[in-house]
Amino acid sequence: MSIAPAELGPREFNFTDDDFRALARLARAEFGLSLSESKKPLVYSRLARRLRARNIARFQDYMNLLGKSDEAEERLELISALTTNVTSFFREKHHFETLRSQLAPALGKQSRVRIWSAGCSSGQEPFSIAMTLLDVLPDSARTDVRILATDIDPAVVRRARAGQYPREEADSIPPDLRKSWTKPVADPSGAFEMIDQTRKLISFAELNLIEPWPFHGPFDAIFCRNVAIYFDQETQQTLWNRFAEMLRDDGFLFIGHSERVTGPALQALTTAGVTTYRKKPGASSATAT
Ligand SMILES: C[S@@+](CC[C@H](N)C(=O)[O-])C[C@H]1O[C@@H](n2cnc3c(N)ncnc32)[C@H](O)[C@@H]1O
16 A cells, blocks of 8 residues: 555544554454555544544544444445555456466366456456456356356445446456447447447355455465455465465466465465466465464
8 A cells, every 4th residue: 555645634533553563453453454554644634534524533442442342344444445456457468368368278288267256346347357257258258167256345346246337447358348348338328338239247245354254265276366455464374375276286366466375375385487387286274383
């Protein structure tokens, strides 16, 4: 997270070091987020909006509110405020080239294909996966291909499910894919949406990655990009382990440009390109940390 100068304005609310530490403890316990002291100004400016929205005068009162059992929605507002949903179609293109050239040919011979976009934000990542698969495996809408797309933030999952995007985002989609798998929305805005064949490949769901997962895999590929960057090292290593356990032999794990797999999961995963890993055939599941 970078700190924009506008976020360092004069303080409307008193935000003590104790307030920050209490918030950091909660963010870690509930969401695995790592908030170092350097993020204090950013955290202040993001959460000041929540205090205003809830008409609360002190950070301490906001913390008390977050602790209440009927404030699950505010805890989700908290994670929305502390993370970013920035995403785009075909972000980090090399992963989609690997999907197209190395993974899809083998998938074409399988009866069942499972891919997980973990931390899918507003859907551009799973729709990029879907368009790539539809392009390379024209039969995929008729065979057993499923893309699971999950995110902790209900607001982005809703946007992803809607599958509609403003005109400016169309430029990131290769023109042939855009022509085949999207269509203009019936209004003059220039917005576009995914056609049914594209949508049908994807199941969207809300999921906090640091909680138990209600499925078992195995997955042919997992995309978890620009999500673990918010987690502390222990949470990251636990996550890499759990992903390794969820992959089939030779399955792919794609992570974000500034992330690296570290820790025990490296017993089961081998590097296979830029921020790309594959599960070693026959690797026993990594030891959970
Ligand atoms: C920067 S976006 C990345 C979107 C996409 N993967 C990409 O690379 O373009 C990060 C997403 O991770 C989600 N996220 C953050 N913490 C999470 C958690 N504990 N469980 C699930 N999703 C989480 C956020 O809600 C956000 O939508």
